[in-house]
Amino acid sequence: MPSGQTLADSRCRQTTYHTENPYSQPRSKVTMQSYLIPRRTFLRGTGVAIALPLLEIMSPALSNAKGNASGANDLRLCVLYKGCGVNPNAWDIAGGSESQFELSRIMAPLQSRKKEITVLSGIDSDLRANGTHVQATLAFMTGQLKKSNYKQSISFDQVIADKIGESTPVKSLVLRGDPYIDRNDSSENYLSYDHTGDPLPVDADPEVVFNRLFKGFNNSNYRQKTASVLDQIKESYHAVASKASVEDRKTLEQYLQSVRDVEKEIGQFRDNRDQRRQQRIAGIREFTAAHNMGERVKAMLDLVAIAFWTNTTRVASLMMAHTESRGVYDFIGINDEFHYLSHFVRNRQVIPHFDEVNRWHVSQFNYFLDKLQSYREGQSTLFDNCVVLFGSGIKHSDYHSVADLPLILSGGGGGKIKLGRHVRYDHARNSNLLLKLMQIMGVDQDQFGSSTEPLRGITETGSFRTDAVDDGTWQIKTADEGQIVIRGLLQISVKTDDPNLYLVHFSDGSHIEIRASFGNINGKKLDVYVGSVITLTGKFKDSNGKRVITEVIEYEVH
Structure with a gap:
């Protein structure tokens, strides 16, 4: 609504509405003059202005739209x-x-x-x-x-x-x-x-965010006088609610209850006095909340x-x-x-x-x-x-x-x-x-960061990874004097009692374990290529009748 314009200044249409609201007794169904109001309409009180959700009386085109009801630019x-x-x-x-x-x-x-x-x-x-x-x-x-x-x-x-x-x-x-x-x-x-x-x-701090968004927190006089945003917007609410349809009224009531629910939740956050938690926090400098x-x-x-x-x-x-x-x-x-x-x-x-x-x-x-x-x-x-x-x-x-x-x-x-x-x-x-x-989101740009193209598969269907195909060459290539060369599919296995196990799967259905140190795996960045076919050279030992790789020397990703 342009500056200085009131609800009564908007152009009108003939519509049937209920006129009850949360602050008065229910009244009978009547026919009355209704006014279209702009999408930017606010509920206003002393030192506070709250934007409204989308209502039918804001525009027939908006209220009847499906999908992006608030317009192409309102994502x-x-x-x-x-x-x-x-x-x-x-x-x-x-x-x-x-x-x-x-x-x-x-x-x-x-x-x-x-x-x-x-x-x-x-x-x-x-x-x-x-x-x-x-x-x-x-x-x-x-x-x-x-x-x-x-x-x-x-x-x-x-x-x-x-x-x-x-x-x-x-x-x-x-x-x-x-x-x-x-x-x-x-x-x-x-x-x-x-x-x-x-x-x-x-x-x-959610309380500060809430006050900044909905209470005009910079106004110290307002902070002292106002315990709830809702107490300050009743008059403005009546001006909108009296023009609202049944569906709009339901939306407004849900909206106002949502504001109050957030206030209650923040109040619980602020008022928590759990002594056990307070004692723990007192000993840890970073944990004020x-x-x-x-x-x-x-x-x-x-x-x-x-x-x-x-x-x-x-x-x-x-x-x-x-x-x-x-x-x-x-x-x-x-x-x-x-x-x-x-x-x-x-x-x-x-x-x-x-x-x-x-x-x-x-x-x-x-x-x-x-x-x-x-x-x-x-x-x-x-x-x-x-x-x-x-x-x-x-x-x-x-x-x-x-x-x-x-x-x-x-x-x-x-x-x-x-x-x-x-x-x-x-x-x-x-x-x-x-x-x-x-x-x-409406940004007309064809490059960002290190991008090469917009990612496919978000606005259209399709999967863009082809599973590794076993060509029959996944096997131990050589194993001599404590050094081994293998080719196969790299996988990871994480269990509570065995959290650092990597496996390379072979064409015959068997696999070899990689049980290297944390420093070795981390230094070689092996985890980056889980799910890939690799040719790996490493040191191994025999353990319980099977070969186990104990150190990764180098590898090539195929």
């Missing part, structure tokens, strides 16, 4: 980043086809929505980032390696925000749920960088959803867990630090707990998708008009490998994204994926 992007990598055997999908597959143990919380996600396998970050937390974090959203301690490359979310963010009150949300801050290299603490290469400030990390992540997800629904912003990123997270997940019964658990090769017997923490993160991703689907937009839902990327910049958590990143894509993308699939690639570039998402 939203959310990136959910989970540091510390995964256990490959617990993450990877075994067998199946593009459309027929079984989710892995870690992905199990998504079972009920298999048709609403696309699992991406075989996408690599810049392989020069292999082995380091810093490079893995930076490359995840910039597609580039570290440039300096002070300046990096722009992240893809900010390219999108530069394109579409000027039309919303907040250009983008940059959030974190993990309170840990790395003091040795600040590059690990950021995902989003602007066009100058500067990191964007990260909001870590770690005891409530679960509630913090959930509150941030709620805030992103409601900010998207009200069109307050269309771009958001959330670092659910830092790449070197010291978070303790005692709220699910796990009292070890996440980063400690991630080093499951060197810290034995921690795999069950590590897998459970990763499973919890997937469950929060699932919760967020549920939240998006609960908000209506015209004849569709907010989910239909979102693009959501969940993943980590590291695959094998102990080797810090950046090949075959754990990635899941969801959201309808305005009808553009093909869901319900497991799409496999042959070492595709993560920058290609980022470029494709930028294009879906």
Whole structure:
């Protein structure tokens, strides 16, 4: 609505409505003059303005549209980043086809929505980032390696925000749920960088974010006088609700209840006084809020959803867990630090707990998708008009490998994204994926980071990896004087009591074990090429009547 214009100034149409609202007694059905109102209408009170969700009275064209109900330019992007990598055997999908597959143990919380996600396998970050937390974090959203301690490359979310963010009150949300801050290299603490290469400030307190978005937190007088946003918007609410249809009224009531639910959740976060947790935190300098990390992540997800629904912003990123997270997940019964658990090769017997923490993160991703689907937009839902990327910049958590990143894509993308699939690639570039998402979000650009092309298989069906074909040459080539040369298919096996086993499979159905030291495997970056056919030279010994490779000397990937 133009500045100074009231609802009564808008052009009208004849419609039948109910006139009851949450703040008055129900009234009978009447015929009345209704006014179309602009998409940018706000509920206003003293020191506060809240954007409204999509309503029928905003425009017939908007309310009747299916799919991208809020218009071609109203798609939203959310990136959910989970540091510390995964256990490959617990993450990877075994067998199946593009459309027929079984989710892995870690992905199990998504079972009920298999048709609403696309699992991406075989996408690599810049392989020069292999082995380091810093490079893995930076490359995840910039597609580039570290440039300096002070300046990096722009992240893809900010390219999108530069394109579409000027039309919303907040250009983008940059959030974190993990309170840990790395003091040795600040590059690990950021995902989003602007066009100058500067990191964007990260909001870590959901109460502050809520106040900034919905309460006008900079106004100290308002903070003292106002206990709830809802108390300040009743008069403005009446002006809109009196014009609303039955369906609009339901949407408004759900919207207002959602705002109150977030307030209650943040109040619980603020008021928690658990003494056991407080005592633990007192002894750990970094953990000022770690005891409530679960509630913090959930509150941030709620805030992103409601900010998207009200069109307050269309771009958001959330670092659910830092790449070197010291978070303790005692709220699910796990009292070890996440980063400690991630080093499951060197810290034995921690795999069950590590897998459970990763499973919890997937469950929060699932919760967020549920939240998006609960908000209506015209004849569709907010989910239909979102693009959501969940993943980590590291695959094998102990080797810090950046090949075959754990990635899941969801959201309808305005009808553009093909869901319900497991799409496999042959070492595709993560920058290609980022470029494709930028294009879906309306950015007219043909290159980003180290991209070579927009990633295929997102807006169209198809699998882009051909399984290795056994040509009959997978075998031991030579074995003499403690040195062996083999050719075959490299695989990994991770078990709680045997977490560092690699296997090379031969044409006759047998295999040979690689039981090398952590330093040897890490130095040779063997984990990067799991699933590939290799010719490997190594040292071996006989153990219980079979040959076992104890050191990798060199290998060639075919």
